Amino acid sequence: MGKTVCSHKIVILGDMGVGKTCLSIRYSYGKFSSTHEATIGGCFLTKDEELDDHVVKYEIWDTAGQERYHSLAQMYYKNAIAACVVFDVTNRESFEKCQQWVSELHEKALPEILITIVGNKIDLDGHQVTREEAEGYCKKLNLQYYEVSAKQNIGVDKVFREIAKRLPAESTNRKKNTLKEKKKDQDTKTGGAGGAAGAGQCTSC
Amino acid sequence: MRPKETKGAVESPQPQKPIKRILLRSRQGSQIDEFLKSFEQTEKLRDKIKQQETASEYVSQTSERKSMRRRFNLFASASKMDQSSERDDVSQQSRKPTIDIRQQLAKKITYSSELDKLLLSSSSLTAINLDEWLALLRGEKLLSLISPERLRYSIIRGIPTKLRGPIWCLISNVAEEKAKHGKKVYRNLVEIQDSEEEYKISKDLKRTIPEQRLFQEDYKLGKNRLYNVLKAYASFDNEIGYAQGVNYLAAILLIHIQSEEDAFWCLVYLLHKKNWRMVYDNNTPKLMNLLSVVRGKLLSHFPHVLSHLEDQDLSLEAAFSPMFLTISIYHMPLDLAARIFEVFLIEGETFLIRFLMKMIELKQSKILSLTEHELLEYLRQGIVIECIGEQTFESLLDY
Secondary structure, rough: OOEEEEEEEEEEOOOOOOOHHHHHOOOOOHOOOOOOOOOOEEEEEEEEEEEOEEEEEEEEEEEEOOOHHHHHHHHHHOEEEEEEEEEEEEOOOHHHHHHHHHHHHHOOOOOOEEEEEEOOOOOOOOOOOOHHHHHHHHHHHHHHEEEEOOOOOOOOHHHHHHHHEEEEEEOOOOOOOHHHHHHHHHHHHHOHHHHHHHHHHOOOO | OHHHHHHHHHHHOOOOHHHHHHHHHHHOOOOHHHHHHHHHHHHHHHHHHHHHEEEEEEHHHHHHHHHHHHHOOOHHHHHHHHHHHHHHHHHOHHHHEEEEEEHHHHHHHHHHHHHHHHHHHOOOOOOHHHHHHHHHOOOOOHHEEEEEEEHHHHHOOOOHHHHHHHHHHHHHHHHHHHHOOOHHHHHHHHOOHHHHHHHHHHHHOOOOOOHHHHOOOOOOHOOHHHHHHHHHHHHHHOOOOOOOOOHHHHHHHHHHHOHHHHHHOOOHHHHHHOHHHHOHHHHHOHHHHHHHHHHHHHHHHHHHHHHHHOOOOHHHHHHHHHHHOOOOOOOOOOHHHHHHHHHHHHHOOHHHHHHHHHHHHHHHHHHHHHHHHHHHHHHHHHHHHHHHHOOOHHOOOOO
């Protein structure tokens, strides 16, 4: 009856202000948010993508873009099976930054990580990075490239749908057992739910 | 207006640490008598520190003035301040234990908890009342005459909301900093050209506490207070420049402090003098240290909470970095944020860690019952709101 649900962790990377949060919110909630806050320390969203034979349950980690928080981003892509590296087509620097992210992922992330490049803000004038250039770069590295506008909802769903199709048809996230199993575990160990709280009492305070 | 007096006033929270040390040593017989005896010793110590501070302050003042004259070579000025604070550290042996205490917090947590109980239960402590605050703000009474314990106690008990901004300025030594640097410095710092920093700051203005619609003005017209304060700080400390997270600190200051120049000097006090700036340095070294302290504590006191987070593939970085990067202001009701902020102003990072541990202690079974989204949201925000709603602030510091 129900399709198998495969849970995958995906991380959104890219320079500050390229629209990572807008992209994630557009995909997860189907709306454009112009009033969200700057992302501090990363943001977590989920979304189910229904495919023909199974459902991909995305766990999306949206990261902070500022250079100095690089070391934090590593914590997010550590176990990710897919990465969206976003740049702003009207900002050349963000494209260069995007390439740095790709090199870093190749070096430090899971070897099987699926990297997708996303050029955002195509609704704006004054493009500094052409489709040809970005496609040329992606071709060389054998990466998929998509142009989107999170604001006008152009191409966003397609990005995540295509990624979902290319991901393994079984869960890849590193979460251990479900909470239910865990509770059972604890109940048998401590003899009741109340025991769980007592077990953690710090003896020194 | 009253440079000398306020100087003493602001420095006073710092010698608090030696008091702790002496107390910690005598904790076996930690009776009130002992406490009073060591308190007397500390008073002497404090006087000594003050003398040394006056001397080193003089050195740093002259060197700063020179560097300022060097046509706002702000690099130089910022590093001068660094050097002078290093000098302080060297000249004041008595400050060294501060670092020890911080590093060995894990071991001494019980000690400090005893200390706090002692301090809080001590009948000699009464919170500073409204009249007294007013006298302090008018300069009729010196903050230096109020013991650090009493100041701390009063802040934790809560200060009059309307006086919040002025009290923050008083604690942050704003009047003296302003007098020391002269009036033009702030304006000049705002106006120094740096297109990269300006771009970064401008991106975040409307994204800082957006639901309040606080900082919407066009920054190019010079009327956006948040922009001005952040720009001035980025110019003042161009090693750090503008870091996301600092916008929340500046915002909460601007909400309570009318003059943006005063808010700026408050920010300088917090980031520069208290060295919180290292949290925002490249690759966030201090943040990583704080998170590893949290990890250590969870491992020794609440290992099941830590393993639950690991099972949920939720890193401590993800769960707690917003709390440290914005001193808990991010996504927090503003009145709670202000309370947390002012305790941080006098207590520093040890407060954040103790506060966090206390909340985890209180809410561990709830944490264990949550997963995914809910777990993250709870650890970042819900737990704070819940704990402050259910407990008194004092008891939340009693870890």
